[in-house]
C-alpha cells in the first residue's frame with residue numbers, strides 16, 4: 001500500500017448515464033395479468049383478436065436458424081410490389097419502434113427539437129430523449145391532432161415531427177388534406193415521420209396520402225408495422241419508406257440483422273394472405289361500430305367513446321364512474337384494458353377491439369358499473 005492511502009476511503013465512482021437518458025420514463029407495455037396474477041383477456045396492446053394468418057404460422061416452421069438475410073430482400077420486394085414502391089426506398093426494422101428511434105437518432109441530437117402531440121404514442125418521447133434532443137409537445141384539439149398547434153411550435157431547432165395516423169391512444173385520424181397541410185407548413189429540412197401502424201384499418205377512401213408524400217418529397221418518412229393487423233407483434237417486423245437519402249441514413253445505423261429469419265418468412269406469408277387481412281379489417285370495422293353504439297346507448301352516464309379509425313377506442317369517463325374504477329371492474333370481470341394516467345389520460349381507457357363476445361361482455365360490464373356508480 002502506498003503512503004497516500006491513509007486518507008478516509010472514498011466511494012468508488014460508477015458509470016454515470018447521460019442526463020438525457022436518465023430523464024426517460026421507460027415504456028410501459030400493456031398488462032396481460034390481473035393483480036393476483038391470473039391471466040385476463042388482453043385488450044390492452046391493440047393485438048389482432050383473430051390471431052395470426054395461418055399461412056404465416058406455417059411459414060414459421062420453415063425458417064432457417066442461421067443469420068437472416070440482412071437486407072430482407074424478398075420481403076422488401078413483396079412490400080414494394082404491394083404498395084407500388086421501389087424496394088430500394090424501403091428499410092426494415094425490428095418492429096417500427098426501431099425505425100422511429102432511428103429516425104430521431106439520424107436527424108436530431110442535443111440542442112435539437114422533436115415535436116409530437118400530447119396524447120401521442122409514448123415511443124416518440126423516448127426516441128427524442130434517447131438521442132439527447134428536446135421533446136416539444138403540441139396541445140391537442142379535443143384529443144385529436146391539431147396541425148396548427150404543431151406548426152406553431154416549429155423553430156429553427158426543429159429537426160423531426162412525429163405524427164401517428166391514426167393516432168394511438170386516441171384513435172383520431174387526420175384526413176389527407178390535413179397531412180398535406182402539415183407537410184406544406186414545415187421547412188424542407190424538417191423530417192416529417194408519419195407513423196401508419198394502424199394504416200390497414202383505415203377505410204380505403206380515407207387514405208391520408210402519406211405514402212404519396214414519402215414518394216414525392218425528400219423530407220417524409222412513413223413507417224408501417226406487421227404487429228397490428230398482421231398479428232405478428234411477437235416477431236418484431238416493421239418497415240419504412242422515404243427518399244433514398246433517408247433510407248441510406250437509417251440503413252447506416254440499424255442493426256445489421258435486425259429482422260429475424262422467422263420474422264421475414266412470416267411477414268412474407270402474411271402479406272400474401274389477403275383473406276386473413278380482409279377478415280381482420282372487416283371484423284374490426286363492424287365490431288368497433290357495434291361497441292361504440294353500445295357505449296353511446298349508455299348516454300347520460302358520461303361515457304364518451306372518441307371517434308376511432310384504428311383497432312381500439314379511447315373511452316372518456318366524464319360521469320360518476322371513473323376510468324380507474326372501470327379499469328378495476330373490468331379486470332374483475334376478466335378483461336385487461338389500458339388505463340393511461342402516466343400519459344395524462346387519467347379519465348380514459350383505451351380498449352382494443354376484441355372478439356364479439358368479449359366486446360359484449362365489456363359493454364355489459366361498463367353498463368352495470370355506470371348504472372351503479374354515484
Ligand SMILES: *Cc1c(COP(=O)(O)O)cnc(C)c1O
Nearest residue numbers: 095096097121164168197225227
Ligand atoms: C403499436 C404501434 C407501433 C408499432 O410498434 P412495433 O414496434 O412495430 O410493434 C408504432 N406506432 C404506433 C402508434 C403504435 O401504436
